Amino acid sequence: MKNPIYPCLWFDGQAKEAASFYCSVFTDSKITDENPMVTTFEVKGQKFMCLNGGPMFRFNEAVSFVIDCETQEEIDYYWNKLTEGGEESQCGWLKDKFGVSWQVVPVVLAQLLSNPEKSQRVVQAFMKMKKFDIETLLNA
Structure with a gap:
């Protein structure tokens, strides 16, 4: 199993925007999946999840x-x-x-x-x- 542990970052409606931003900053990165709730991306093989979870956590x-x-x-x-x-x-x-x-x-x-x-x-x-x-x- 590749990357069995990866971070989930909680956003207030900015998951896709954040994933796109991080992919623009880091070389060897790409968005791997997206839907209205979650966008996943990789940076140098490390998986990240961006979640549109709402305003309750910062x-x-x-x-x-x-x-x-x-x-x-x-x-x-x-x-x-x-x-x-x-x-x-x-x-x-x-x-x-x-x-x-x-x-x-x-x-x-x-x-x-x-x-x-x-x-x-x-x-x-x-x-x-x-x-x-x-x-x-x-x-x-």
Whole structure:
């Protein structure tokens, strides 16, 4: 069974719009099924469901999606696409125009944080950031 576990995102009538938006942001993505209640899509083989569930539930930061980025160009790309109509937060976090929380993170961050000589300076540097800047982290 391919993808036996996948997220269901609850929207208030915007399931198709959200799925289309995410497919426009991420390469290797496609809408796989749609009906008035549910739109499913895949990003790099990972299945997602968007449900038109109504106004009773809203997204919050308790659940977020992490995007590992190899380069500053990737960080800039995802940050710009996902904050369009959304809002920036701190330390690589943002909310997109639907209220879904994302973390746009450089893959080098884990390595920097595991370096006992550098980790405190790296934390101090990224606590001042909204969008991560790889060069600043490397120079911390």
